[in-house]
Amino acid sequence: MRTLLTHAPQNKLLLLAALLVAFGLPLVVTSPTYLQILILLFFYAYLTSSWNLVGGFAGVLPLGHSAFVALGAYTSTILYLQYGISPWIGMLVGGVVASTVGIIIGIPTLKLRGAYFALATIAFAEAIRVLIENTDQLGPFKVNGPRGLLINLAGNSFSAYQFTSKVPYYYIILILLLIVLGLTVLLMRSKIGYYLSAGGEDPEAAQSLGVNVAKYKLLAMALSCFFTALAGTFYAQLMLYFYPKSICGLDMSFEIAFIALIGGRGTILGPVLGALLLRPLNEMTRIYLSGTLPGLHLVIFGLVLILVMLYQPRGIQEPLTRLFRRLTGLNKTTVPPAPTKGTVPS
């Protein structure tokens, strides 16, 4: 599977340019409002890339990933508020909690095919939300029901994961995004990546070729949930206040899936391209139409999704990649000469 991230010099240049722009943007964009929009754009690109680890490569469609965002946010915030543990550590604990829960949920549900798995994940996420909304105290932990959790202001403090400027948040989410994208590239080129997509396409054939499909799907689920939960902590620290509907709702779960499907599920850049297209759309409809037509962005997402599924079922990354190849003259070499035995593009 070739994408923009291969080794032609044009691709390297483009990658470098994209990185320069991404790292340089805060120097140009100084308005906190626009920075916030960019941060949320990367936040969704990151969430969708994490989702993609299981939803893209393992051939299942999870529609309840916001539950893991919530697990991350609640874990780190409760640890911070009740025990004074830095959210940085809480973030990792949240990741471990989410991937443990992901495995427990995955063992029975990953055997389900198609829509049944999707429905099971929706049910799970809704169950978590309803549980939190109706409980003030979960064992020793104060979750505060539907009122949500408010994080005390700590000024500019790295250890409290709080900053008065938006710029640090921007770089944190950018680096998280690069980490998950890097991991995706590594996975796709490794045995795990091959086994995951084989198991996703045809589990029976994959098993006959020695693939323990269930094990690899669980591994993907665990990784995906871990990274998704990190986004939960990030969201909590960015907003400093969250409640069950804001962080565990189906809106967020669906938006992640929309971005993946429209951008290109199971590709490296699909989630980023999807977020680049849909997030501004979301913000614009929210800014200009939220007074008169709230929720319109989901309607628009639905329309875009229908159009993309009809005309570009593998997401907008495909025509964009083709366009890029044509612009740089790479299309002549789409079938590279067979490399000699034992070499591999690493």
Add this chain to the structure above:
Amino acid sequence: MSLLATRNVTKRFGGLTAVNDVSISVEKGQIVGIIGPNGAGKTTLFNCIAGAFPPTTGEILLDGRIVSGKAPYEACGLGIARTFQVVKPFAQKSVLYNVMVGAFATTNSPAKARGQALEVIAFLQLDQKQEILAKSLTLPDRKRLELARALATRPKVLLLDEVMAGLRPSEVAEMIVLIGKIRDSGVTLLIVEHIMQAIMSLSDHIFVLNFGQLIAEGSPNQIANNEEVIKAYLGAAYAVNED
């Protein structure tokens, strides 16, 4: 000791006995054929051997070790590879990608898997098509891909489930040559096939199933003249009493 053997294998689906008390053995380096009319239980026996489901009773032995009840991926790891009657390529992936999935059974390194996959692809003369997506291959090439993937797992025994079904006579002839080459490369083959020309010319030994039971075994010649076999295929009226 035979490389692969089934010992009194029975498989029941509810009230239906698909395979009834079948014992066969496959010697190393042989091509062994299984024939029988439709519904005789050939594919069910295959599925039992390949681990798709465990036999109800009886055992399957590979190199003298009991392997029945293992999951398909474990059976593959032990050296039993298979192809499917209805080919199952990873349609959205290239030929090379498909074969590499098989090659990863013996290595964790993508570079090594790629090398092994390319060898197998060259061996099966698919090298012109290695970058083509599996979905755009012709049926004969898909059958080859199915073979290539299974071979890339470096099996001791390869189970071929009707790899020639749907091929034209010229393509059958090519496939016969190919299967001979696979045997010569040191892989033992167990094949289910309806095309008699193929099974008779390839097999060292043939087992005949009918209604789940083993009704005959022997060399191709013996089988062709076996009364029970003729009865099963053509009806009792055609069985000539030679006495």
